[in-house]
Each structure stands twice: as C-alpha cells, then as structure tokens.
Ligand SMILES: Nc1ncnc2c1ncn2[C@@H]1O[C@H](COP(=O)(O)OP(=O)(O)O)[C@@H](O)[C@H]1O
C-alpha cells in the first residue's frame with residue numbers, strides 16, 4: 001500500500017468545493033442548521049428546566065411524605081386519629097413530623113366584609129415545626145413561635161395574602177377571623193412542596209385549642225413527615241398503618257416531589273412536537289445537500305478526470321465528494337448547535353434558571369448532521385467515483 | 397541515439413471498440429507498437445484516426461478491448477483500478493490540449509496536485525511545485541490562477557504539473573493545439589529539454605512542422621498504424 005492522503009489533505013480536498021461556491025454552500029447548509037437549532041434548543045430547554053427542577057428539589061428535599069385522610073368504605077371523608085402524629089413520630093426512619101389541624105373558621109379582610117365572602121381562604125392551625133417540614137420561606141414578617149402561638153396571630157400563604165389584599169406588613173395589619181381580629185405576623189412565599197397551604201391562613205395550635213378545641217385535642221388534617229433520605233420508599237409503605245392502625249386504607253400517603261417530576265415529564269408533548277418539526281427541517285436540509293452535491297459532481301467532471309489522471313483512485317474521488325458532503329452538513333450542524341446553545345442560554349436567563357450548556361443535545365445534533373452528510377453524500381460520491389476518466393477528459 | 401536499454405511501452409494486438417452490437421465502432425485495429433526508454437515519438441494522423449484513443453490506453457486512462465499493453469514491463473490489462481491509478485500518478489505525466497488546470501487554484505496548487513496522490517505532504521508539494529514552475533520559466537507566476545495567465549503560460553503550468561513527480565513517460569495530446577506558434581514552440585522546447593534528460597515522450601499532433609522535429613513519427617489512419625519512420629539526426 002502506498003502512503004495515502006493525509007487526513008489534512010482529505011479535509012482540504014473536501015473543503016475545496018465549498019470554498020469555491022460559498023453562497024451555495026451556505027444556503028444548502030441552512031436547512032440542516034435550522035433543523036439542528038430546533039433540536040438543540042428544544043432539548044436544551046427541557047434539560048435546563050429539568051436541571052432547575054432538580055436544583056429546586058435538592059434544596060427542598062425529596063424526603064417529604066404527606067399523610068392525609070382519604071375516604072372510608074362508604075366514600076365519605078375520613079379523619080386521621082388524634083394519635084397519628086405521635087405514632088408517626090415514633091417510626092425510627094422518621095426524622096420529624098409536623099401537622100396542620102382543621103379549624104372550622106372563616107377569615108375576612110375586616111369585619112365590614114360580608115360573612116359569606118371568604119375568598120376561598122381556609123383557616124388551619126399549624127403545629128410546631130411545620131415551616132421546616134414544608135421548607136416554607138417567608139416573604140415578609142416571621143413564622144409563628146412560642147410567643148405568638150397562644151395569641152390571635154396569623155401567617156398567610158401567598159395566595160391567601162393576595163386574596164385578602166394584604167400589602168406590606170406595617171404595624172397593625174390585621175384580619176377578621178371568625179369574629180375576632182388576628183394580627184398578620186408573616187406572609188409566605190408560594191410553597192412548592194405543599195401548594196395546598198398557599199391559600200391557608202395559619203394560626204397557632206395554642207389559640208386554636210382555646211377557641212375551637214372543645215376540650216379535646218384537634219384532629220390532624222395533614223401530617224408532614226420528613227424521613228431518612230435513603231428510606232423513603234420503605235417508610236412510605238409503613239405510614240398508613242402507623243397513622244391509622246385500625247383502617248389503614250383510609251389514609252393517603254403521597255410524596256410531593258414525585259408529583260413535580262411527573263408534571264415535568266408531562267410537559268414533553270410540546271418538546272416532541274418541536275423535535276418533529278426540527279426533524280422535518282433536517283430532512284429538507286438533507287435533500288438540499290444531496291441536490292447540491294449531485295450538481296457539483298456534474299459540474300466538476302473535468303476536475304474528476306484531471307485528478308484521475310494525476311493518480312486519484314475511484315475511491316479517492318468518491319471520498320473527496322463524500323467529505324465535501326459531510327463538511328457541508330457538519331457546517332450546518334455547527335451553526336445550528338451554536339444557535340441552539342444561544343437560544344437555550346437566553347431562555348434560561350430569561351426564566352431565571354441556572355444556565356446549563358446542553359452538551360448532549362449539541363453532540364447529538366452534530367452526530368445527526370454527520371449522519372445526514374454521510375447518507376446523502378453516498379450517492380453523489382458513487383456517481384463521481386464511477387465517471388470514467390476518458391469521458392471526463394473528452395476534448396470537445 | 398536509439399534506446400537500447402529497456403522498453404518503456406509495448407502494445408501488441410491492441411483493439412478498442414466503443415459500444416456493442418450493431419452500434420459497435422472499432423477505432424483501433426490490432427495496434428503493435430514498441431517505444432524504448434528515452435524515445436521521443438510523435439503520433440500523427442487525421443482527426444478521428446484514433447490517436448487520442450491510443451494515447452488514453454497507453455496512459456492507463458482506458459483499457460483496450462483486446463490485446464496487451466506493457467508499461468515498464470507491467471501488463472496494464474490485468475491491473476486493478478487502484479494499481480492503474482498508482483501507475484498514472486507515479487510513472488506517467490499528462491499534458492492535454494485544453495490544459496485542464498483547475499480554476500480558482502494557483503499555479504503552485506495546480507502543480508502541487510501532481511504530487512497529492514503519491515501521499516507527498518503539503519510543504520514538500522509546494523517546494524517541489526515551485527521548483528517545477530521555475531523550470532518551465534514561471535517562477536514569478538506561482539500565485540497566479542489560470543484566469544490570470546496566458547494560454548502559453550497555462551500550458552507550461554500543465555507541463556510543470558506533468559513533470560513535477562518525475563514520471564518515466566510523458567504523454568501529450570495536441571499540446572500546442574490551442575497555442576500561438578511562439579507559445580507552442582516554448583512548450584516543445586520544454587519537451588526537448590525533458591527528452592535530453594532521458595524522459596520518454598509521446599506527443600500526439602497533426603501539425604507536420606512539429607512532427608518534423610521529432611526523431612520518430614508514427615502515422616495513423618483509420619485506427620491502424622500507416623507508417624513508423626525514424627528520421628533526422630536521431631536515426
Ligand atoms: N467514448 C467514445 N464513444 C464512441 N466513440 C468514440 C469515443 N471516443 C472516441 N470515439 C470515436 O473514436 C474515433 C477516434 O477518436 P479519437 O481517438 O479521439 O481520434 P483522434 O484523437 O485521432 O482525433 C472517432 O471516430 C471518435 O468519434
């Protein structure tokens with residue numbers, strides 16, 4: 001075997017046709033570029049949003065289990081036994097528990113608002129540690145503490161605060177709760193893991209007991225449980241029986257982080273649609289490149305003949321045109337990858353997400369364009385290789 | 397000075413038929429021809445007599461329908477495409493009537509392509525191409541493209557490309573056909589020089605005045621060799 005062309009020479013030869021016809025090359029690479037842009041951007045978007053969700057879940061934790069009453073055999077709403085919080089707290093893999101307790105009360109902005117107009121804000125008592133259990137963050141003010149728990153003080157969820165038109169917490173913001181003024185001491189940010197509390201007005205268990213306890217302990221509505229991170233599934237299986245040993249089927253146990261992930265997965269239909277459009281653009285681009293390559297072979301018969309006379313084999317001619325086709329497609333892929341990354345970055349910045357460079361989509365896009373260039377380049381390359389040198393050099 | 401050394405070329409019973417069946421056209425009829433190492437041969441004859449066909453077969457660009465072709469003792473008719481390509485790239489140099497330079501490429505790059513398929517690296521190609529261009533008197537035109545050169549200069553670039561890899565045999569098909577007489581003479585003087593250095597040269601021409609200065613003249617008519625004359629000082 002002779003020493004063949006060096007890779008650099010192969011690339012140079014392949015690039016020859018492109019540099020000679022720059023405008024045409026750019027146009028035919030455009031289709032591929034559009035297709036790859038769409039693919040990279042769409043995959044980049046979903047990767048960024050996924051990374052954002054993961055970062056959120058990392059911060060919030062995926063070890064929160066929520067225990068709620070389900071329904072009894074008759075289909076009526078069940079309740080959790082009063083002892084359930086204590087029982088759950090005794091499970092060895094449970095790190096902490098905190099509960100909310102239903103309170104039969106309504107809340108209004110003031111006593112002048114008609115009693116029927118509750119704006120859908122529910123009142124509940126928040127057990128100690130609830131803020132930590134649901135990773136609550138305060139937008140303003142502070143959480144209920146030992147000092148405020150026994151007094152008429154309330155912390156509002158984000159939605160509740162909006163519905164009650166609560167502005168800045170200057171001194172003396174109050175709400176009218178079941179015939180009595182309660183001081184608003186805090187307003188929460190929206191709760192990602194416990195969105196059901198966004199529309200709640202939370203009061204201390206002490207004051208709730210005084211006003212609504214009827215001597216008995218209040219029944220827990222929902223028990224928020226943080227468990228050992230590596231024991232979530234095992235613990236989850238135990239909790240229903242622990243909370244209500246006599247009728248475990250009346251207890252619902254859920255893991256809010258699962259629901260968030262499922263929701264992210266559900267957003268995929270749009271992704272699939274856009275990916276499909278990208279694939280169509282890629283196909284159009286592929287046809288464009290094939291077309292340009294076939295024309296190129298026809299136009300360059302003379303060059304083919306000369307190169308054959310100078311010692312090029314059939315395979316050598318074929319590989320020159322195949323390289324040209326691959327370079328053309330890769331050019332489109334590179335442009336598309338760069339545009340896709342730019343779009344993804346711009347979108348992530350706009351959404352206030354962390355910027356994640358979509359490496360995998362970019363690599364996949366380049367791989368796609370490599371494949372496209374190879375597949376559509378094969379036929380023109382074969383045609384170029386099969387031109388007989390005497391035909392190509394026919395002197396007329 | 398007749399070459400005794402070896403045979404550069406040997407054709408025996410070579411025919412070439414284009415097409416098949418009723419459309420078949422035989423343009424070479426049993427050609428026997430031997431060219432010694434270092435010989436300088438003109439092939440003359442009227443248009444359509446088969447000169448180019450013969451030259452293409454000798455140059456391994458085409459295969460005979462029947463017969464044998466030996467190039468430096470190697471039978472071309474049994475070789476693979478890859479082997480024939482290699483022989484073209486190493487043993488043979490071609491000069492065509494229409495120059496066949498690549499547009500948009502400089503003289504240096506055009507000549508350098510004469511070494512490309514031997515696997516010569518780029519820097520070496522450029523060095524040797526510049527040297528070949530200086531030999532043909534175009535040392536000051538290295539970076540000019542064919543469009544920026546006269547016809548005579550283009551043909552000299554083509555000659556430089558044909559000799560840059562030092563082939564044993566130079567094949568030229570009507571090399572002066574597109575040139576004025578002064579430029580044509582300049583090209584023929586290059587051939588004389590190469591011949592003096594020992595290259596085997598076969599020139600197809602229909603110009604009697606060119607044939608007259610070449611030591612051996614093979615005349616063709618209707619696909620046959622009509623005469624094969626050694627004359628002049630060379631005999
Ligand atoms: N590829 C081809 N197919 C059919 N006929 C051809 C082909 N090439 C050459 N010929 C015919 O062969 C004959 C000889 O052609 P050629 O060798 O070019 O002659 P010359 O070079 O002496 O003018 C001509 O009649 C020409 O038409």
Ligand SMILES: [Mg+2]
Pocket residue numbers: 447448449569
């Ligand atoms: Mg001819």
